[in-house]
Amino acid sequence: MSTNTIVSLPxxxxxxxxxxxxLTKENGLLxxxxxxxxxxxxILYLITTTxxxxxxxxxxxxxxxxxxxPTGDMVSSDTYNKLFSIHGIIMxxxxxxxxxxxxxxxxxxxLMIGAKDxxxxxxxxxxxxxxxxxxxxxxxxxxxxxxxxxxxxxxxLSTHYVNSHVIGAAMGIFIAGFSSILTGINFIxxxxxxxxxxxxxxxxxxxxWSYYATSIIFVLATPVIAISxxxxxxxxxxxxxxxxxxxxxxxxxxxxxxxxxxxxxxYVMILPGMGIISEVISNFSRKRVFGYxxxxxxxxxxxxxxxxxxxxxxxxxxxSTYSALLFSLFSMxxxxxxxxxxxxWSATLYKGSITFDTPMLYxxxxxxxxxxxxxxxxxxxxxxxxxxxxxxxxxxxxxxYVMVGGMVSAFMAxxxxxxxxxxxxxxxxxxxxxxxVILFIGFNLTFFPQFILGxxxxxxxxxxxxxxxxxxxxxxxxGASILAIGYLxxxxxxxxxxxxxxxxxxxxxxxxxxxxxxxxxxxxxxxxEIPIMDHEAYDYAxxxxxxxDNRREEAPSAE
Amino acid sequence: xxxxSPVIWQFPVKWMTNFPLFPPEASTIAxxxxxxxxxxxxxxxxxxxxxxxxxxxxxxxxxxKRHPVAEQIEGSILLxxxxxxxxxxxxxxxxxxxxxxxxxxxxxxxxxxxxxxVGKQWMxxxxxxxxxxxxxxxxVPAGRAVQLxxxxxxxxxxxxxxxxxxxREAIPGRYTTVWFEATTPGTYHLFCTQYCxxxxxxxxxxxxxxxxxxxxxxxxxxxxGVSLAQDGERLFASLSCSACHNxxxxxxxxxxxxxxxSRLTLSNxxxxxxxxxxxxxxILNPSQHITQGYxxxxxxxxxxxxxxxxxxxxxxxxxxxxxxxxxxxxxTTDLPPESEGKTPPAxxxxxxxxxxxxxxxxx
Numbered sequence: 013m014s015t016n017t018i019v020s021l022p023x024x025x026x027x028x029x030x031x032x033x034x035l036t037k038e039n040g041l042l043x044x045x046x047x048x049x050x051x052x053x054x055i056l057y058l059i060t061t062t063x064x065x066x067x068x069x070x071x072x073x074x075x076x077x078x079x080x081x082p083t084g085d086m087v088s089s090d091t092y093n094k095l096f097s098i099h100g101i102i103m104x105x106x107x108x109x110x111x112x113x114x115x116x117x118x119x120x121x122x123l124m125i126g127a128k129d130x131x132x133x134x135x136x137x138x139x140x141x142x143x144x145x146x147x148x149x150x151x152x153x154x155x156x157x158x159x160x161x162x163x164x165x166x167x168x169l170s171t172h173y174v175n176s177h178v179i180g181a182a183m184g185i186f187i188a189g190f191s192s193i194l195t196g197i198n199f200i201x202x203x204x205x206x207x208x209x210x211x212x213x214x215x216x217x218x219x220x221w222s223y224y225a226t227s228i229i230f231v232l233a234t235p236v237i238a239i240s241x242x243x244x245x246x247x248x249x250x251x252x253x254x255x256x257x258x259x260x261x262x263x264x265x266x267x268x269x270x271x272x273x274x275x276x277x278x279y280v281m282i283l284p285g286m287g288i289i290s291e292v293i294s295n296f297s298r299k300r301v302f303g304y305x306x307x308x309x310x311x312x313x314x315x316x317x318x319x320x321x322x323x324x325x326x327x328x329x330x331x332s333t334y335s336a337l338l339f340s341l342f343s344m345x346x347x348x349x350x351x352x353x354x355x356x357w358s359a360t361l362y363k364g365s366i367t368f369d370t371p372m373l374y375x376x377x378x379x380x381x382x383x384x385x386x387x388x389x390x391x392x393x394x395x396x397x398x399x400x401x402x403x404x405x406x407x408x409x410x411x412x413y414v415m416v417g418g419m420v421s422a423f424m425a426x427x428x429x430x431x432x433x434x435x436x437x438x439x440x441x442x443x444x445x446x447x448x449v450i451l452f453i454g455f456n457l458t459f460f461p462q463f464i465l466g467x468x469x470x471x472x473x474x475x476x477x478x479x480x481x482x483x484x485x486x487x488x489x490x491g492a493s494i495l496a497i498g499y500l501x502x503x504x505x506x507x508x509x510x511x512x513x514x515x516x517x518x519x520x521x522x523x524x525x526x527x528x529x530x531x532x533x534x535x536x537x538x539x540x541e542i543p544i545m546d547h548e549a550y551d552y553a554x555x556x557x558x559x560x561d562n563r564r565e566e567a568p569s570a571e
Numbered sequence: 572x573x574x575x576s577p578v579i580w581q582f583p584v585k586w587m588t589n590f591p592l593f594p595p596e597a598s599t600i601a602x603x604x605x606x607x608x609x610x611x612x613x614x615x616x617x618x619x620x621x622x623x624x625x626x627x628x629x630x631x632x633x634x635x636k637r638h639p640v641a642e643q644i645e646g647s648i649l650l651x652x653x654x655x656x657x658x659x660x661x662x663x664x665x666x667x668x669x670x671x672x673x674x675x676x677x678x679x680x681x682x683x684x685x686x687x688x689v690g691k692q693w694m695x696x697x698x699x700x701x702x703x704x705x706x707x708x709x710x711v712p713a714g715r716a717v718q719l720x721x722x723x724x725x726x727x728x729x730x731x732x733x734x735x736x737x738x739r740e741a742i743p744g745r746y747t748t749v750w751f752e753a754t755t756p757g758t759y760h761l762f763c764t765q766y767c768x769x770x771x772x773x774x775x776x777x778x779x780x781x782x783x784x785x786x787x788x789x790x791x792x793x794x795x796g797v798s799l800a801q802d803g804e805r806l807f808a809s810l811s812c813s814a815c816h817n818x819x820x821x822x823x824x825x826x827x828x829x830x831x832x833s834r835l836t837l838s839n840x841x842x843x844x845x846x847x848x849x850x851x852x853x854i855l856n857p858s859q860h861i862t863q864g865y866x867x868x869x870x871x872x873x874x875x876x877x878x879x880x881x882x883x884x885x886x887x888x889x890x891x892x893x894x895x896x897x898x899x900x901x902x903t904t905d906l907p908p909e910s911e912g913k914t915p916p917a918x919x920x921x922x923x924x925x926x927x928x929x930x931x932x933x934x
Contacts, residue, residue: 168727302644305646384619387614390611391611395673396604
């Protein structure tokens with residue numbers, strides 16, 4: 013075994029991908045479109061979210077190109093506004109929210125808790141269809157002219173003033189919201205009811221804890237975005253006047269409703285990432301996560317606190333100064349569990365036996381970017397500072413650090429970590445490490461200059477900007493082109509690995525989770541017999557005993 | 572370096588010579604905001620350094636080559652408490668510090684001079700009490716507290732002056748206020764920071780800070796000759812408001828003199844302070860609040876008066892509290908008096924002069 017990796021692959025000469033697995037069970041398009049297998053649904057999600065990521069990414073590329081110069085010389089202002097609206101809507105509702113639950117959650121939750129499938133397999137498939145139908149509305153909206161409200165749909169701009177496809181966009185989000193709700197319900201029921209014998213709550217991998225917290229947010233918050241979208245449509249179609257001050261309505265009410273969903277949704281976009289990081293850090297330092305209970309409960313704490321911070325998006329909008337005080341305080345409190353997690357991950361490394369495989373590099377990147385994103389989040393939650401930096405590029409940089417730097421790094425860590433389980437093959441390790449480093453560098457080059465731009469006062473969503481901001485914008489755009497390589501490279505080598513990657517075997521990482529104790533790719537039923545959990549999570553001693561026993565069993569037969 | 576094309580060369584030269592990394596500090600609040608920023612950046616840097624150092628040093632000390640077998644450690648309540656309490660303490664310091672600045676920015680001093688700002692797609696209309704109208708520009712004197720009263724006539728806008736570290740949302744149907752005291756004469760950026768439609772990025776302008784003398788010159792050169800209150804008085808007459816609000820004993824509407832700032836008792840027994848928001852509501856949606864003793868007969872003026880018209884009417888009603896004609900004649904060309912309502916000693920002398928002027932006219 014090499015000293016800089018823990019990968020242990022079976023003998024490539026004799027190893028074969030198991031003939032019977034969930035990928036080969038049935039063939040044909042219909043076997044995929046009508047599947048109830050959580051793993052196949054996860055693959056469907058992977059394909060569709062990647063598709064939406066490409067659209068959102070293309071919009072981002074055009075935005076960054078346009079911002080190379082202070083004047084609008086590539087697209088018109090209307091087109092620019094549509095580009096950032098589409099970028100926001102697609103990336104938030106059709107990429108960041110569904111990727112972690114849809115892809116990794118679906119694939120791993122039943123495997124990790126030792127179940128054959130999620131509790132409600134048909135509902136699971138329905139979630140995917142709702143997501144796709146919602147996505148089709150967005151595609152329709154984009155093809156027939158786009159929308160220019162920004163992803164926040166601020167009233168009365170979205171209800172009375174813009175003349176683009178607001179209803180199509182709102183309808184798409186409304187429908188995709190049900191996908192989130194059903195996925196949330198499904199996960200909660202699965203985690204409560206489908207755990208293998210012996211899998212107590214405190215033996216669950218931390219991944220499951222964070223997905224459980226995510227599901228709570230899905231179920232409680234998503235109905236509110238559905239309500240707000242319906243109200244937008246009603247206001248546009250029949251003019252009920254709820255957000256129209258001339259009819260006695262309150263335009264600020266919409267923002268309360270919108271952020272009541274969208275702030276918790278921010279945690280939907282980071283909590284699963286935290287779960288992934290816990291798994292990865294533990295595995296590549298060969299240690300149980302430091303302070304398991306603290307990390308587990310901090311996920312739940314984040315989910316609970318996230319419901320009491322929404323008005324920090326409205327500090328300058330004339331809400332009562334005393335309510336602003338409360339919301340600022342709660343926003344500070346929600347940062348505490350995040351800090352606890354970061355310190356626990358760092359402490360997990362202590363006296364570990366660390367290797368630097370690709371998922372670990374992404375995880376280190378995550379910790380760095382998430383810490384910067386978190387610290388700047390506290391700055392934004394600070395009342396006085398928020399006045400100056402809100403609605404500027406500072407806030408753009410902040411949420412990209414958390415949602416892109418954080419969540420996408422974590423997702424890439426997870427995708428690389430579980431890729432051998434999903435496909436039965438390894439990705440090329442050195443290219444993987446290279447891509448992780450490129451992503452980190454490209455990301456910082458793109459978004460760090462935006463903190464400076466924001467403090468200088470450059471407003472977000474600006475098509476034209478004063479010429480003295482150009483140097484930093486050029487820096488940001490050049491960083492974005494490096495970042496793009498950081499996304500393209502994995503896409504290419506992961507596709508390559510589907511055919512040419514080394515055969516992974518059941519447990520290439522020597523990881524402890526139940527998902528690694530079955531074949532890769534798993535059977536449709538996941539396990540040949542339902543496993544019995546007789547040890548704690550991250551029990552590397554148990555794994556050692558297990559493999560010793562296996563070797564003893566194999567040894568006589570080999571002789 | 573002669574062979575490098577000057578066309579290409581001009582870009583790095585331009586960027587390096589005009590490459591700000593920190594915004595100018597041009598108001599009294601700006602240094603306070605920056606101090607808070609430096610504190611938070613420092614705390615963040617220390618936190619980030621601790622995390623990065625932990626990761627790097629553990630990666631060196633405990634990598635697989637050096638430390639082939641991991642030691643299992645369960646966790647530590649003491650450590651958990653440490654990294655809960657220390658960040659909590661620091662966050663609470665930031666919270667209190669930030670709250671102090673927030674209250675400062677949104678609580679104008681009593682002697683601030685008021686300027687009205689109306690946002691619309693896609694321009695800023697500035698209404699000075701002296702009748703100076705500006706578009707996408709705001710002239711203010713240095714060393715004097717200025718309060719902005721903002722409203723939008725269509726969608727949400729946001730009035731941002733980065734050099735002052737001050738920003739406030741202009742909301743349709745509702746007045747918001749913010750104040751600042753500019754310190755350094757110069758021209759600064761004015762941005763709309765709330766996305767407001769097609770030309771959002773061109774809803775920009777200049778904030779011109781002038782010395783008090785220059786500002787006085789600017790006031791007298793740019794006045795329309797008719798103060799906001801006089802504008803309001805005209806509107807008051809042309810909309811026939813005076814048919815009911817005429818201060819006669821049998822008038823159908825309440826007498827409006829001294830209404831502004833007073834506590835009114837409504838027909839439902841509630842009491843309410845007659846501020847700008849109340850006056851605006853009473854013009855546009857009169858049936859919502861009826862003063863005790865009067866019948867709800869006033870028609871709505873929704874859709875008949877522009878936001879500027881409402882502002883002029885409010886300014887007129889506010890000035891009914893004082894001998895406004897005399898003061899406003901002055902204010903079209905001079906700095907408004909230091910405090911509202913009461914006549915400060917400084918303003919009395921010019922007022923006397925004004926009497927003299929009027930006397931001359933009568934002759």
